[in-house]
Amino acid sequence: MDDSPLVVVEGLRFSRGDREIFRGVDMTIPRGKITAIMGPSGSGKTTLLKLIGGQLTPDAGRVMIDGEDIHAQSRKKLFTLRRRMGMLFQSGALFSDLSVFENVAFPLRVHTDLPEAMIRDVVLMKLEAVGLRGARELMPAELSGGMARRVALARALALDPELIFYDEPFVGQDPISMGVLVQLIRRVNDALGLTAVVVSHDIKETLSIADYVYVIADGKVMAHGTPESLNVDQDPRVSQFMHGEPDGPVPFHYPADDFHKDMLNAGVKR
Amino acid sequence: MITRITRLGRRGCDLVEALGRAGMFLGQSLVGRPSGEGVKLWLRQMHFIGVLSLAIILVSGLFIGMVLALQGYTILVDFGAEDALGQMVSLSLLRELAPVVAALLFAGRAGSALTAEIGLMKATEQLSSMEMIGVDPLKRVVAPRLWAGFVSLPLLTVGFSVIGIWGGHLVGVEWLGVYEGSYWGNMQASVDFVDDIGNGMLKSLVFALVVTWIAVFQGYDLVPTSEGISRATTRTVVYSSLAVLGLDFVLTALMFGEMG
Ligand SMILES: Nc1ncnc2c1ncn2[C@@H]1O[C@H](COP(=O)(O)OP(=O)(O)OP(=O)(O)O)[C@@H](O)[C@H]1O
Ligand SMILES: [Mg+2]
Numbered sequence: 001m002d003d004s005p006l007v008v009v010e011g012l013r014f015s016r017g018d019r020e021i022f023r024g025v026d027m028t029i030p031r032g033k034i035t036a037i038m039g040p041s042g043s044g045k046t047t048l049l050k051l052i053g054g055q056l057t058p059d060a061g062r063v064m065i066d067g068e069d070i071h072a073q074s075r076k077k078l079f080t081l082r083r084r085m086g087m088l089f090q091s092g093a094l095f096s097d098l099s100v101f102e103n104v105a106f107p108l109r110v111h112t113d114l115p116e117a118m119i120r121d122v123v124l125m126k127l128e129a130v131g132l133r134g135a136r137e138l139m140p141a142e143l144s145g146g147m148a149r150r151v152a153l154a155r156a157l158a159l160d161p162e163l164i165f166y167d168e169p170f171v172g173q174d175p176i177s178m179g180v181l182v183q184l185i186r187r188v189n190d191a192l193g194l195t196a197v198v199v200s201h202d203i204k205e206t207l208s209i210a211d212y213v214y215v216i217a218d219g220k221v222m223a224h225g226t227p228e229s230l231n232v233d234q235d236p237r238v239s240q241f242m243h244g245e246p247d248g249p250v251p252f253h254y255p256a257d258d259f260h261k262d263m264l265n266a267g268v269k270r
Numbered sequence: 271m272i273t274r275i276t277r278l279g280r281r282g283c284d285l286v287e288a289l290g291r292a293g294m295f296l297g298q299s300l301v302g303r304p305s306g307e308g309v310k311l312w313l314r315q316m317h318f319i320g321v322l323s324l325a326i327i328l329v330s331g332l333f334i335g336m337v338l339a340l341q342g343y344t345i346l347v348d349f350g351a352e353d354a355l356g357q358m359v360s361l362s363l364l365r366e367l368a369p370v371v372a373a374l375l376f377a378g379r380a381g382s383a384l385t386a387e388i389g390l391m392k393a394t395e396q397l398s399s400m401e402m403i404g405v406d407p408l409k410r411v412v413a414p415r416l417w418a419g420f421v422s423l424p425l426l427t428v429g430f431s432v433i434g435i436w437g438g439h440l441v442g443v444e445w446l447g448v449y450e451g452s453y454w455g456n457m458q459a460s461v462d463f464v465d466d467i468g469n470g471m472l473k474s475l476v477f478a479l480v481v482t483w484i485a486v487f488q489g490y491d492l493v494p495t496s497e498g499i500s501r502a503t504t505r506t507v508v509y510s511s512l513a514v515l516g517l518d519f520v521l522t523a524l525m526f527g528e529m530g
Contacts, residue, residue, distance in 0.1 A: 053402055075298065075406070083404035093399035096391075107403045110307075152399075 004067075006031045006163055006195045007052060011061035014044075014051060021047055023219040024061070034189050034196045036210035038203070038241070039217050045199040046090055048216070049165045052197075053087060054078050065163070083111055086161035090168050092148040094140040100127070100151050101136040107158045126154040129184055131177065146172040153181070157188060166198045170205055178202075182209055203242060207231070215241060292487045299408040299416055299486075311414035319380045319415065320422030324429065326379055327372055331430035334367055335359060335437025342438075343446050355448050356457035359438035360431075364461065364470040365526065368431040370518050373477035376423050377510035381485035384415055385506040388489030389499040397490075412486055419482025420475070427474040469525045476517060481510040 007029035014022040021044040029035045037045050050056045052063050054070040063070050065081060073081060086107075094103050104123045108114055114122070127133040130150040140148060149172060156164060166185065170178050186209045189196055200206040207213070207227040214224045215238060223230060223238045230242055256262065342358045388411065391397050397407045435457075442448040461467065485506045492502035 050398075055398055055401060079401075079404050079406050082402055085402060085404075087399065087402040089395050089399050089402075091395050093395035095396055095400075096394065110403070110405050155403075 003031065005029055006066055007197075008064040009048075009052065009061070010064070012048075012051065012058050012063065013060040014047065014056065014058045016047075020219055022051075022058075025216065025219070025221055027214055027221060027224075029195060029197060030212065031195050032189070032193045033211040034185070034198060034209055036198045036200065036206045036213045038200065038206065038213060038215050039222070040241070041201070043217050044219070045216065046167055049087065049167055049197065049199060053082065053085060053165065083159070084162045086156035086159065086164040088149070088153050088156045088164070088166045088169055090171075092140075092145075092152040094143075094148055094152055094155070096140050098140075099136065100132065100138050100140070100143070103140065103151060104155045104158055107155065111159060122158065123154075126157055127151075129157075130154045131180060144172075146174070146177065149173070150177065150181070153184075160188075160192055161194065163195045164197070166196065166200075168200055169198065170200055170202045178205065185209055203244065217241070288491075291491065292483070295408070295412075295487055295490060296416075296483055299412040302409060302413075308409075308414065311410070312417050315414045315418035316422060319384070319418045320425065323376060323379045323422070323426060326375055327426045327430050328433050330371060330375055331368070331433040332437040334371060334430075335363065335434030336441045338362055338367070338434070339438035339441035339446070343442060343448070352442075352446075352448050353452035354456055355438070355442045356435075356453035356455070357460040359442070360435050360457045360461055361466060363431045363434045363438075364466045366470075366518075366522070368427050368434060369470050369474040369477060370514060372427045372430045372474065373423060373481055373514045374511055376419075376426065376478075377481045377485070377507055377514065380419065380422075381481050381506045381510050382503045384419070384482070384485040385489040385492075385503045386499055388412070388415075388486060389492045389494070389502055392490065392492065393494035393496075393499065412490060415486055416482055419485070420478050423478035423481065424471055424474045427471070431470070465525075469521075472525075473518065473521050476521065477514050480513045480517065484510045484513065 005028040007027075009025055009027040009029075012022050012025040012027075013020070025048070037048065039045055047056065051058055052065075052070070054063075054073070057071050062072075068081065070078065070081060094100075095106065098106065101123055104126055105119050108119050108122060112119075124133055124136070127136055130153055132147060132150055132154070135143065135147065135151075140151070143151065149169070153166070153169060156166075169181055169185065173181060182205050185196065185198065188194055198206055198210060207230075210227055212224070213227055213230055215222045215230070217237070222241075223233060223235060225233070230238060233239060233242070338359050339355060342355055343352055346352045346354055346358065388397075391407075391411065397411065400407045400410065439453060443450050443453050488502040488506045488509075492498045
C-alpha cells in the first residue's frame with residue numbers, strides 16, 4: 001500500500017469574527033490508520049474537520065488530500081473528491097424527510113447504479129452493524145439522540161469511504177452500544193483499510209482504538225504521538241488533559257475577564 | 271455624523287455583496303443539464319409549491335372577480351355602460367390583478383414555506399451533510415424548488431384570471447342582470463392576446479423568478495438559529511411583496527405606458 005499520508009494539513013489558520021481559532025496547525029493523517037483528534041470543548045475540533053472536508057476555507061495554510069489541495073478545487077471537483085469521504089456529524093444531521101432506511105440508502109442511490117435488491121442488502125447490513133435493522137421504517141424525528149447518531153454512522157459508512165471522519169461518535173451512547181461502536185470503528189478499519197479520523201472526549205475509548213493522537217488546544221497542536229507515548233508524556237498540559245484533571249495549565253473556561261471583577265460589575269455592564 | 275456616513279457606506283457594501291452572493295447562488299443552481307432524478311424532484315416540489323397553493327389562489331381569484339364586477343357595475347351603470355362590464359373585469363384581471371395578487375399570495379403561502387424549510391435544513395446541518403456525501407445541495411435541494419416556483423406561479427396566475435372572470439360573470443350576469451352576450455362579447459372584442467394576456471403572463475413570469483429567488487436565497491443564506499429562520503421568513507415576505515409591487519409599476523410603464 002502507498003504509504004504517503006492521505007491528509008496533510010499545513011500551517012492552517014482560521015478565525016471566526018475576531019476570534020482566532022487556529023494559529024498554524026500542522027498535521028498528517030496516515031493512510032489506513034485511525035487518527036484521533038482530542039482537545040477541550042470549543043477548541044475547534046469540529047471546525048478542523050469542516051476545514052479538512054472543504055466546507056470552510058482557511059485564512060492561510062492548506063489541506064492536501066491525496067496530493068490535491070482541497071480548497072483549490074472547482075466546485076465540481078470538490079464534490080467528486082468528497083465522494084471518497086464520509087462524515088459522521090456531531091448532530092447526526094439525518095435528512096428529516098427520509099426514513100431511516102432511505103437515509104442510509106441515499107449515498108448509494110446518488111452515487112451508484114446498484115439494483116434495488118442490492119441496495120436493500122447493503123442498507124440492512126449497515127443498519128444491522130449499528131443494531132438498528134428493526135428501526136428502518138422510522139422517521140428521524142422518532143429516534144432518540146443516540147439512535148440518530150448510530151443511523152448517521154451507518155449512512156456515513158454506506159459507501160465504504162476511503163476517508164471517514166467521526167465527530168463525537170460515542171456521545172449519548174449507553175455502555176453497551178458504546179462498546180459496539182468502538183469495535184465497529186476498529187473493525188471497519190482493519191477489514192477495509194479505511195483511513196479514519198475520530199474526534200472524541202472519551203479518552204479511554206478513543207485511546208483504545210487510535211493508532212495516533214493529536215491534542216489541540218489554544219489554536220495549535222499541543223501534543224501528538226501514539227497513545228502509549230502520550231500517556232506517559234511529562235508535559236503537565238498533556239497529562240492534565242489525558243487524565244482529566246480540572247486544575248492545571250489547560251483552561252477549562254472560554255476566554256473571559258477575571259471572574260471576581262466580572263461579578264462585582266453586576267448592573268454596570270454585561 | 272462621520273459614523274453615520276461610515277455606517278451608510280457599510281450598509282451599501284453589504285447590500286452589493288449580498289446581491290453578488292445571490293447572483294452566484296442563482297447561477298450555480300440553475301446551470302447544469304437536467305437529469306431523470308432532477309425531474310422527479312421537480313415534480314415533487316411542483317406538488318408542494320404549486321398544487322398546495324391552488325386552493326388559496328382560486329378562492330382569492332373568485333372573490334376578487336366578484337368584487338370587481340360589483341364595484342364596476344355600480345360605476346358603469348351610471349353611464350349606462352354596464353355592457354362593458356366583461357371588458358373591465360377581464361382587462362383588470364389579466365393586466366394587473368391576477369399577476370400581482372397571485373404573486374403576493376404566492377410569496378406568503380409558498381415563499382415563506384420555502385425559506386423556513388431550507389433554513390431548517392441548514393440549521394440542522396442537513397445541507398452540510400449532503401455536501402459531505404458529495405451531493406451539491408444547490409442542485410439537489412435548491413434547483414428543483416426554483417424551477418417549481420418559476421413554473422407554478424404563471425400557471426396559478428392563469429387559474430386566478432379564469433376563475434376571477436367567472437366570478438365576475440356570476441355577480442354581473444347572474445345576479446345584477448347584465449346581458450350575457452355583451453359580457454362575453456365585449457370581452458372578446460377588447461382583449462388582445464399579445465398585449466393583454468401575453469403581457470400579463472410576462473409579468474407573472476418575472477414575479478415568479480423574483481419571488482422564488484428571494485425565498486430560496488433567504489433560506490440558504492440565513493443565520494442558522496431559530497431567530498435567524500424567523501427573521502429570514504419575514505424578510506422573504508416583505509422583500510418579495512415590495513419587489514412585486516415595484517416591478518409591477520416598472521413593467522406596466524414599459525408595457526402599457528405608450529398605449530394611451
Ligand atoms: N458558526 C459559528 N459561528 C461563530 N463561531 C463559531 C461557529 N461555530 C463554532 N464557533 C466557535 O468556534 C470555536 C470552535 O468550535 P468547534 O465547534 O469547532 O469546537 P469543538 O472543539 O468541536 O467543541 P466540542 O468538543 O464542544 O464539539 C468555538 O469557540 C465556537 O465558539
Ligand atoms: Mg465539536
